[in-house]
Amino acid sequence: MTPRDHKYYWIGFAVIIAALAIAPLVLPPYWQRFLTEILIWGLLAMSSDILIGYTGMVSFGHSAFFGLGMYGAAAALLMFKPANMWLAFVFGLTGAALVAMFVAYFSTRLRDIYFAITTLIFSQIFYVIIFTWTDVTGGENGLSFSRPQLGIPGVWTTPFTGETMHWFVLAVVAGSYLILRRITQSPFGMVLQSIRENEPRTRAIGYPVERYKIVAVMLSGMFAGLAGVLYAIQNRFAAPDFVHFLLSGEAVIFNVMGGIGTLVGPIVGAGFFLLLREFLGRLFGEQFPYLIPLGFIFIVMIIFLPQGLLGFARRWLNR
Amino acid sequence: MRFGGLTALNNVNFQINRGEVRAIIGANGAGKSTFFNCLTGVLRPTSGRILLNGENVAGMPSNKISQRGMARSYQITNILPNATTLENVRIAAQSRRHGWSMLKHRDGYRDLIDKAEAVLDSVGLRPKADELAANLSHGEQRNLEIGIALATEPQLLCLDEPTAGMSGAETHETMQLVRSIAKNLTILIVEHDMQVVMELCNQITVLHYGEILAQGTPAEIQQNARVQEVYLKT
Numbered sequence: 001m002t003p004r005d006h007k008y009y010w011i012g013f014a015v016i017i018a019a020l021a022i023a024p025l026v027l028p029p030y031w032q033r034f035l036t037e038i039l040i041w042g043l044l045a046m047s048s049d050i051l052i053g054y055t056g057m058v059s060f061g062h063s064a065f066f067g068l069g070m071y072g073a074a075a076a077l078l079m080f081k082p083a084n085m086w087l088a089f090v091f092g093l094t095g096a097a098l099v100a101m102f103v104a105y106f107s108t109r110l111r112d113i114y115f116a117i118t119t120l121i122f123s124q125i126f127y128v129i130i131f132t133w134t135d136v137t138g139g140e141n142g143l144s145f146s147r148p149q150l151g152i153p154g155v156w157t158t159p160f161t162g163e164t165m166h167w168f169v170l171a172v173v174a175g176s177y178l179i180l181r182r183i184t185q186s187p188f189g190m191v192l193q194s195i196r197e198n199e200p201r202t203r204a205i206g207y208p209v210e211r212y213k214i215v216a217v218m219l220s221g222m223f224a225g226l227a228g229v230l231y232a233i234q235n236r237f238a239a240p241d242f243v244h245f246l247l248s249g250e251a252v253i254f255n256v257m258g259g260i261g262t263l264v265g266p267i268v269g270a271g272f273f274l275l276l277r278e279f280l281g282r283l284f285g286e287q288f289p290y291l292i293p294l295g296f297i298f299i300v301m302i303i304f305l306p307q308g309l310l311g312f313a314r315r316w317l318n319r
Numbered sequence: 320m321r322f323g324g325l326t327a328l329n330n331v332n333f334q335i336n337r338g339e340v341r342a343i344i345g346a347n348g349a350g351k352s353t354f355f356n357c358l359t360g361v362l363r364p365t366s367g368r369i370l371l372n373g374e375n376v377a378g379m380p381s382n383k384i385s386q387r388g389m390a391r392s393y394q395i396t397n398i399l400p401n402a403t404t405l406e407n408v409r410i411a412a413q414s415r416r417h418g419w420s421m422l423k424h425r426d427g428y429r430d431l432i433d434k435a436e437a438v439l440d441s442v443g444l445r446p447k448a449d450e451l452a453a454n455l456s457h458g459e460q461r462n463l464e465i466g467i468a469l470a471t472e473p474q475l476l477c478l479d480e481p482t483a484g485m486s487g488a489e490t491h492e493t494m495q496l497v498r499s500i501a502k503n504l505t506i507l508i509v510e511h512d513m514q515v516v517m518e519l520c521n522q523i524t525v526l527h528y529g530e531i532l533a534q535g536t537p538a539e540i541q542q543n544a545r546v547q548e549v550y551l552k553t
Contacts, residue, residue: 204361206415
């Protein structure tokens with residue numbers, strides 16, 4: 001990236017963040033909430049881009065990481081009175097990281113479709129555990145709890161409103177993006193991309209490929225868990241539906257629609273997908289199977305826009 | 320080394336001394352590439368030992384063997400096509416240091432870039448540093464192969480037909496290149512061009528159906544009656 005490109009990149013970044021920060025002040029509450037959710041789903045999709053786009057491993061296990069973040073947050077918010085936001089993050093991230101380590105240890109020996117299927121099976125195992133272990137997880141009904149306060153307990157706190165929730169989510173997602181972007185530009189990120197391009201060769205020049213993959217899965221899983229914590233705080237519940245692999249599938253679709261290997265693409269993909277679904281639902285009414293036209297649009301996009309919405313800017317965004 | 324009922328390599332036993340340039344020759348199917356794959360950890364030998372500086376590396380994964388100082392190039396070009404020439408070499412150099420760094424931009428590692436540029440200088444690809452590797456000519460990609468291997472700072476370099484598919488002029492250049500790097504390295508080379516082998520190497524091992532048919536200096540091999548019969552008869 002030339003210095004001028006650099007300047008344009010950061011101007012673009014600042015404009016988008018500013019627009020997203022002002023949005024809740026002008027949007028009605030429904031759409032304000034909708035936008036916050038897009039950011040959270042975008043974070044989930046972005047976390048899986050580390051594996052799909054940069055390491056070349058398609059994971060269908062991200063619902064497990066997301067779900068563990070969610071249930072971890074729930075555990076912290078139910079166990080400690082008064083509820084503490086930071087403990088929710090500690091519990092959620094620890095839960096997601098432990099599960100990611102477990103899944104990574106067994107699945108990274110496998111490649112391609114075998115990796116994808118293994119992650120899918122693991123996420124279903126966690127789904128069944130959470131669904132059936134009613135005493136602890138609330139089973140099918142999930143867990144509900146009240147929102148913690150935003151701030152540092154004892155120093156300064158303020159209740160989460162629609163606006164503060166949105167700004168908080170925006171700050172976390174933007175921070176995560178900057179961290180993930182830096183990781184993909186680092187020597188470590190280069191190794192991941194080298195694994196994607198040519199795994200045997202990467203091993204032959206001296207990299208312990210499995211270890212790199214395990215760390216990549218853990219990193220990716222932790223950011224997925226972070227999205228889960230945010231979702232739990234926003235919606236005040238944790239439910240087994242969010243551990244089901246269908247959610248992992250949606251994360252993959254967000255990636256493909258928005259453009260893999262770009263980090264921002266998956267967020268754009270999540271926004272595009274969710275808005276399109278909302279729009280089609282309103283156009284045809286909830287009774288109509290509006291997912292059919294959505295699927296059709298997805299297929300057309302795969303054929304005519306295989307790189308995704310932001311695929312054209314991939315090289316530029318990764319400089 | 321056995322594959323099911325086929326014994327691909329049997330009782331291949333020799334020693335290569337520091338500073339030596341040794342060729343392995345033999346007809347197609349003699350086991351040359353299988354031998355390289357055993358050496359570099361792509362295949363796990365069914366039995367036997369491979370000693371590198373006195374340590375048995377047989378059966379180790381290829382990344383560990385690489386870290387112990389053995390590097391190879393491939394008969395079929397094996398590079399990162401979507402990375403630039405410089406990145407290809409740099410990522411190899413990076414396997415010795417900084418590989419796990421996550422929070423600093425890749426352009427901030429001057430030592431790696433310097434190393435990669437020095438390697439590109441030595442293989443004559445410095446002018447093409449920012450080209451995508453996929454856009455290089457075949458001969459340039461073959462030299463990049465050698466560059467990637469060199470960037471890992473090996474003690475023993477295994478070259479699997481470095482001139483495969485090259486024109487006469489390119490072959491000549493690559494041989495100059497190998498000769499210049501041979502000054503500070505131990506080299507094991509699989510090569511079909513007998514003239515090249517005779518000029519370049521001080522030791523030759525002839526493989527025939529997975530076994531050693533003969534070993535010796537180029538002059539000895541040329542005069543060996545059995546080698547003449549099975550291999551050099553054309």
